[in-house]
Amino acid sequence: MSGSIKGLIAAAAGAALFTAGITAPTPVRAEYPEKPVEMTVLFGGTANTIAQLLAELMADELGSPVVPVSRPGGGGAVGYAYVQGTRPDGYSIVWNSNSINTAHHTGKIPFDYSAFVPIARVSSEVPALAVRADSGWDSLDAMKAAAMDMEGTLKVGISGKGSFTHLTSAALFDAMGLGDKVTYISYGDGKAPVELLGGRIDAAIQWPGQFKSYVESGDLSVLAVTGADRIDLMPDVPTAAEQGVDIDITMWRGLAAPKGTPEDVVMKLQEAARAATETDAFKEASVNLGFEPAYMDNAAFGEQIAKDDAFYADLLTELGVTE
Structure with a gap:
């Protein structure tokens, strides 16, 4: 075998040994968000009005459109079912409320609040x-x-x-x-x-x-x-x-994403929601529409949802409207 061929074989073998020890780089996930975020809105009226404003203000913070899409029906069941079935990538979120508890315990949806990861509480309303x-x-x-x-x-x-x-x-x-x-x-x-x-x-x-x-x-x-x-x-x-009537019921509203949504994405959405609730525009709307800005972070909001789920399960059972 000629020396030149021996040299090529040796070089190839050396290259193979060198590359064998190198692990392929992990693909870098694109910076979130790289496309519009869709916000499912469950109800009309005040809920829809607040959602429209919230979406606009969050878009300013995220630097990408947040598009509210109305999906009413079944006391929130239609919208929850839609979002629960979407990819958990942060591009499909729901403008949620106590209805996640009532819809589940009245048999309208087969899953409960744990099918979602909380993002932030945004507001509260008193009926x-x-x-x-x-x-x-x-x-x-x-x-x-x-x-x-x-x-x-x-x-x-x-x-x-x-x-x-x-x-x-x-x-x-x-x-x-x-x-x-x-x-x-x-x-x-x-x-x-x-x-x-x-x-x-x-x-x-x-x-x-x-x-x-x-x-x-x-x-x-x-x-x-x-x-x-x-x-x-x-x-x-x-x-x-x-x-003289012993009752204390208040509606909270906030945002949630399908379970499995990356934590960093949830945190980015949480911060956008927080920033929105602190704007003058949001505060002025609360006065005109009759709701209270009531920001609560991801962790605290999750605790409230779980606590309320137990409360409404008991109350619905007591009232005879569970299934």
Whole structure:
């Protein structure tokens, strides 16, 4: 064998030995986000309005669009099912609420809150009970007295069986001793104020922002809010507890992603949510719409969701609306 060939073989063998000890580099994941983030919105009304603003403010922080997409139905079940089935890469998130607990425990979705990783709590809202101004009811006691004297039942509007408004309404009227005097009616095409003014229902529990303009025009009256404290949007409206009805129910809203979403991605979304809640635009919207900025980080939010899940499981069972 010629010396030149021997030299080539030796060189090739040396190269093989050298490269055999080298591990191929791990592909570098692209900087998140490199494309728009889709935010599934479960409900209309105030929830949708807040979501639209939150998406815009988070996009400013992330440097990439956050696109709210409405997927209503089933008390949140439709949207949760969609997001739970998406890739856990941070590009599909859900604008979640206590509905993750109620939707599961009423049998609308086969999975519970653990199918998602919490990102951050963003806001809280206290439900309000409204009636027509011409009803003559100016307190819970007045409503109770009238309901007890009715031949039929009090017609109360709800977003749907097992929905948060159904749960809150059932808890309130049960605490008032009116559990057997109420018929729950799901809204048709109209929202709560429309259904009330049209006479289809006698009372409705919804978010205060939906009632504000109708209260100011003198068409509706708000008798109580269901949280522990009065709200800034309607400071003259007493809590149910102030009127002797032992109830404290508040809606929180936040963001979650499918389980398995990378931690660094969750943290980036968490920080974008935090920054959004601290803007003047978000604070001004809270005053106009009747919600409270209520940022809570990923870890604390997860603890609250788990705690609330146990609470609502017990309450739904007590009210007989579990499946």
